[in-house]
């Protein structure tokens with residue numbers, strides 16, 4: 001599987017994501033600049049975390065006007081897999097590929113810690129290797145991670161099992177319905193605030209994020225972690 005990692009000015013989790021895909025999962029990952037205008041030959045697109053355009057105006061609000069974004073939208077509309085992590089999630093909501101918005105954390109502070117989550121929907125492209133309602137732990141690192149959507153959007157997300165990850169134990173940022181990650185109706189675009197790419201090797205002290213990537217790559221690779 002050939003995976004594009006979109007790099008914007010200010011992205012800072014692109015290398016972690018590359019290492020997770022390339023070094024841990026042995027898959028073909030390529031950096032693609034925000035200036036590019038084509039995603040031909042890629043099987044999946046991932047938008048990494050960071051501070052695209054310095055988070056000026058609103059997180060993701062400027063990135064979504066980059067050259068590459070119409071291609072990302074086309075890619076998603078074609079039903080191909082798209083994953084947005086943290087700032088990537090923010091960019092996907094700004095681009096209209098996912099509903100709702102990410103607001104400032106309730107405490108108005110940047111929060112960097114490990115969060116407990118439950119896997120609410122394990123029937124997606126990105127979560128099929130988790131058990132239903134499995135409790136996992138992933139790092140979070142954001143200032144604008146409080147998920148907001150209108151009531152009718154929230155009920156649609158709940159009714160259609162589009163909430164994929166929910167904060168467990170405590171809600172760190174004020175997200176409505178404890179939402180940490182959602183998928184679009186079609187099931188090919190996932191956005192999540194926690195960082196699975198920072199939890200893919202025992203050396204990192206946590207492998208709970210590895211199955212997000214393994215689920216997508218299922219059957220196509222034998223990961224190093226799995227062979228240990």
Ligand SMILES: NC(=O)CC[C@H](N)C(=O)O
Pocket residue numbers: 048049050051052055059085086087088141142143144145
């Ligand atoms: N780690 C990240 O992607 C940070 C996301 C975003 N810039 C925020 O602080 O909310």
